[in-house]
Structures are given as structure tokens and as C-alpha cells.
Amino acid sequence: MSDAGLSPGVARYVAAAQEAQRRRNEEIARMRRCRFDTIAVHGLYTMSESLDYNQGSIIEPIYMASSQAYRDSDEMEAALAYLVPTWCYSRIANPSLFYFENVLALLEGYGFDGETSCCATSSGMAAIHSATEPFLSIGAGGAGRPMNFVATCQVYGGTFQQFAVRKDREKGVECRWVVRSTDLEEWESKIDENTRFLYGELPSNPGQAFFDLAAVAEIAHRHGLPLIIDNTVGSPALLRPLCHGADVVIQSVTKTLTSSGFGIAGAVIARKNLTCRFAPEELKADFPMYIKALPNRDNGPNLSPMNAILSLNDMRTLRSKVDLFSRNTMRVAEFLGGHPQIEKVDYLGLPAHPLHALASRYLFLVDAEHDPEYGRPINRYGHLMSLRVKGGAAATRRVFDAFQRIWRATDLGRVKSVATIPAISTHQQQGEEGRRLADVPPNLIRLCVGGEHPDDVIADLDQALAAITGKVTVSVPAAFSVGGASREVPGR
């Protein structure tokens, strides 16, 4: 045993763990040769994992236990020194999370010719916090000046708050917004020697902003900085940022990945040996494992094993679901584009969208070229679109209130179609001026089309748009009516 200073008992466990790790690495290599759908369905949960460790269960088990027991003091010592793979305590790691994390690492790393890993978190916001704070904690800013980071301003509302309020205002870490993310010179002009990372979201929620990912990665790396990308909307079924040069990927697993809507989850996925000129080797070598073993161990934003397996179960059919949602969204967008009550439709899939050509260079349905139905690369643009209703805020609310099948909820990526009016919900706190800058007018409805037959979604939109002039049917909450009956109310 070369590990000097280990007692023979501890060394025995380390040797056994090295052998187990070697077998697992072989399994990862085998899985990486499979197609996307196969990885999504099986991940690292093999027959031997099942038969040797999990009583033959064909589905990954949900280990709700708080902690792991050890055979003796030697194993405990080896485990708590992280000398052997262990899960110790569910705040740090857990077998159910292990299966979930490895599927996501493989899916985000699909087609990427390096290794990837993943750290699950309790939410997408926890993932963003976990992925950014380490770069703001290491070393001092140059000559005592405050650190900064550069981010696209078209980001999810929660991200905007975390960056502008929690980091910039409360902690004095300057957030430098890139206003026009397609302008590469603007990205570069914001970087200086105190910049810690570059951050972007694409397609952005709700604005569907898009930028040249490979070109921004090149700028980041020229300055020795990591590029972090929020890939929530597209998911690895349409876009794998690591393949285009990104160092770290964020997932709000809550959304496209857990399309059933069974709870909140997040993840940080990264390439091994990421670019960062100021970080120590241990951070760069395996960033998600660094997060898991150190800051998240101490801060505790961990995912519940139950949620990990619910999300994993949804992820098995990710590719075909994203294809279905995308095709349905395209049909709905085309219908709305020709509707007399609609002022404007925004969908990256429509050739008239100003970012259509750029997005078409990046958003492809994974493995379409290996699909007997398609047999060639196929662009797909996801489930997120928006529409602007003629007649202002009041008409827009009337249409929105008349939906009978589309759910009114601030949510996205669901198997059920959902819609929101951002001006009165997600973007309410930004104020009128902020909404004008972000191009979120009061007549904008964000719509995420799900897995229903598109004809039925179109029929619901059609009858709701007819409500601008006619009468509206409002269903009264069960608590306020006998049997939750509907009643006719005059159009307002």
C-alpha cells in the first residue's frame, strides 16, 4: 500500500474501494457508449448493482435513511477521511442521489469527449448559489478591490434577485449585467482582473434570449475564467453546453427534467478540470464533488432521496417528451401567429424570430440522426413561448381567465400546459420601468405547451381568445360553491 500512514485495517478498506471504483469506471465507460435514451433509462443502475446490493429491485431504491452504518472503526475512519466512496450521512451523499446524479452527469456530458460529474441540490436556486459562491470565496480580489462577475440580464427572476440583491447589494460583489448578450464586445468589455466567472441562461426564461455560446466560452477561457450556463429550459435533450465549451451547467431539475411537477430539485454539472485561473487544483479537478464534499456539506442545501428518484423517473423519457412538447409548441405558435386577436407571437422555432438562425445552430433534438423516424439532425425549440394579446391588459386578463384546460400557474416544462401573465406574477416586483426594459408588457402571456394533443390546446386558446368580446365562464372554487360548479359572469 503506497498510502503512507494508513493502518493495515484502513488500508484494506481503501484497497477494496479502489477495486470497486475500477469496476464502476468500467461501467461508466460502457454506459457512455450507449445512446441518450439508454443512459436516461438505466444510468449506472446495473443488474449487478441491483442483485448484489439492492435485493434485485429493478427500480433504483429510495434510501430515506439519514445515515450509513460501518462494519468497524477502520471502515469508519477510511470513510470519514473520504478515502473510500461513502455516503456517511444524507446531508452529504446518499445512494438514491448517486444514481440520479450519475444519470444527469452522463446526459449533460453526452457527446462531450471529457468526463463530467454532478452534485444534486434542493432546488435550482440552491444549484445557482452552490455553483457561483465557490468562485467568490477563494482568494482575495486583486489589490483589495471588490470582486465582480458578468451575467446576462435576461435570466430567471430568482436568479436576477440572487445576483442583484443577495450578491451585489448585500455582499458587495459587483454584478455586471450584459444587456445585449448577442454582442460579444459587450461581454468582453465587462471583464477585468477582478472578474470571477461569466454566467448566462439560454434560451432564457421568459424572454427566450439566445447568444453564441461557443464564442462566449472562448472569451471566458481567454481570460482564464469559467463559463456557467443555466440549461433549464432546453435541457440536455436539446442543448449540452459542456459540448460547446461551458465549464459548469445549472439545472432547475424542477422544470423540464421533472415534467410531472413532483416537487423541487436542482443540480450542478461540470466538466472535470474546468478553466479557472485563481482556483485551487482540487476545485478545478472535480467541481461538483468539491461542492458536495466541502461547501454543501457545511451549508446543507441537499436534495431529498425521494425527490431524486421522482426526478430520475421522469428523466428516463426526457428525449421523447421534449420532442413531443416542442412539436406541440410549434403547432400552437403557428396557430396563434395567424389569429386576429394576437399582436405578436414569440417562439424561437418560428423563422420570423430574430434569434431563430442563431438558436438553430445550437438547439437540436439529441440523437435525431439515429432515430428511424428522422434519420438526420433535427432542430427542436422546446416548450417555452409567449403571446401578446390585442387590446391591452384587461383583454389579456380576460383571455387568461377563460382558459379551461391550460393551467394558470407560474411554472414551466410541465406535461400539462401552463400559462402565466409575467407582469402580474414573476415580474411584478420589477416595477413598470423594469418591465419595460425587460420587454415584459402587461399584454404578454407566457405559455408552456405540454403533452396534450395540440388540437385541444389550440381549441382552448381559441375559445379563450373569443372571450375578449363575449362572456366568460369562471369556475368557482369548491370552497365557495356547492360542488365547484361553474357560473356565467358578464364579460368585464
Ligand SMILES: *Cc1c(COP(=O)(O)O)cnc(C)c1O
Ligand atoms: C425555475 C428556474 C430556476 C430556479 O429553479 P427552482 O428549482 O425553482 O429553484 C432557475 N433557472 C431557471 C431558468 C428557471 O426556470
